[in-house]
Amino acid sequence: MTISGLSLGAPLEHRHTCSRAGCRDEAAWALRWRNPKIHTADRRKTWLACDEHREVLSAFLTDRSFPLEVVSVGELDD
Incomplete structure (x- = not known):
């Protein structure tokens, strides 16, 4: 069901969503990493x-x- 463009019962979409498996919360942090191998x-x-x-x-x-x-997600480049 949609009211004023909002979908009821649908998961909330964030600009930045946590990468942890199963988590759909808004991300506040960016973890920048690399595998040196x-x-x-x-x-x-x-x-x-x-x-x-x-x-x-x-x-x-x-x-x-x-x-x-x-770093905070606010520090990410778009």
């Missing part, structure tokens, strides 16, 4: 994280010794 120093991947999942996603990457930079 397969990526050159100028290549970065970005995962997005809500406040709740920032630490678990960061730990996953740092446990693998991947270079990691955490």
Whole structure:
């Protein structure tokens, strides 16, 4: 059902959604990382994280010794 362009019962879409599996919350953090075994120093991947999942996603990457930079999503380039 749609009222004034809003779909009732549909998941809320955010501009930046958390990358954690199953999470649909709005992301506040950008985790910029790379796997040095397969990526050159100028290549970065970005995962997005809500406040709740920032630490678990960061730990996953740092446990693998991947270079990691955490910034707010407001600091991302469009």
